[in-house]
Amino acid sequence: MTDPTPRTTPAPGLRERKKQRTRDALIRAALELFTEQGYEETTIDEIAEAVDVSQRTFFRYFANKQEVVFAVQDMIEARFLDELRARPAAEPPLTALRSAVMTAWDDIGQTIASTVPVDLHMRSYRMIESTPALIAAHLRRSTELEEQIAQLVARREGLDVDADPRPRVLVAAFSGVMRVAGKVWGEGHDCSVAAIREVTESYLDHIGPAIETHWRRG
């Protein structure tokens, strides 16, 4: 009766599905509470109670209170990095970054929205930017992600990140643009995925021509 040949994942059993549901519920409940009454004002006990699990269980899914806030970002970033790794090596670096972002955003429409509605994600973004402790965490995460991207870009081009400054510079510029795009989206009223796609695309168009000189010595 059961089909034991799924495409890639090894058939998630009942246990795995249950775990996933609990995790998703915790994220949703946490973000809902955080955005409604504030991050500091929300207790882990409240979150756990909303999902009807023990406080201890919360900490079995998330190492700390901050982690649940960035769970969605984690998914998006992981997807982005995967896409980036999958881009053909022949593609110029900025083009690869751009394509990866776009593909990632498209997938988010399906994958993420099933966990957390897009507008909740947007409200969370605003909450992060207005909570000192989360701003700090966000900055740290950003620098770590930048470093990862720089490493990937360098490998694509066969360069050494420490010897050649161009990967880090490109990634810095790219990240700066992405950051501004995210900010503009967060301040706007359009919570759709299409909106952030649009904004990102137009912003990337601006730096594109300016940087996209031929890297690889011909």
Next chain:
Amino acid sequence: MTDPTPRTTPAPGLRERKKQRTRDALIRAALELFTEQGYEETTIDEIAEAVDVSQRTFFRYFANKQEVVFAVQDMIEARFLDELRARPAAEPPLTALRSAVMTAWDDIGQTIASTVPVDLHMRSYRMIESTPALIAAHLRRSTELEEQIAQLVARREGLDVDADPRPRVLVAAFSGVMRVAGKVWGEGHDCSVAAIREVTESYLDHIGPAIETHWRRG
């Protein structure tokens, strides 16, 4: 008997001096413990006990555990901002920044060293860079300081930070260089103030000519 006409400060009484001593002792003890056994591994109780005050008193001097780590940086930054404000308006922006840094470092030799030995300060710097929670806090503080500097630079030049991108760009470049200089100093073995002065100066020399075009419309 008492001289009621000090130059600027209104004659610190016994109470004030005592407070200052307690605060300094707390900072010294905290940094000493942090650098020796680690930040997370050190308890507020330990710090308080080392200075022979109650835990509650610690929290009357510092809002939280992180604050004591950055107390010295706070002094340095405050001094730097003061110097920057005092620079003549005729000076080109980068020159003003450079002069302010140099003067600040010179003062640190006297002012800060009396609170915390320079080598302890250097060890603290290394500890911060290797403690995730402190890295995050450090990044947030840095962006806030950058914003303040950008505001000051903009005012000097009679510009609007939101309308003209140049202040923020200059400050970003300046901060980047300062950051690298700090890193290089932290990795080196020379804990003297002269060393960091030297490093800073040489690094600033590099970007100087590149950016120092005439800003003010002549």
Next chain:
DNA sequence: TTGTCAACTGTCAGTGGCTGACATTAGCCT
């Protein structure tokens, strides 16, 4: 189907960061 194993969860007790309330001490000022 059943029984075993391992994973998931709840409970409990405890640590450490942090705060409010209240009493006590100690510098300041007349």
Next chain:
DNA sequence: AGGCTAATGTCAGCCACTGACAGTTGACAA
């Protein structure tokens, strides 16, 4: 000297987080 007020100690309590132990529940083989 004595009143005022700031600084401190004490205590009780909240909340984030953790280890230990026990109970429950999927997974999997006999």
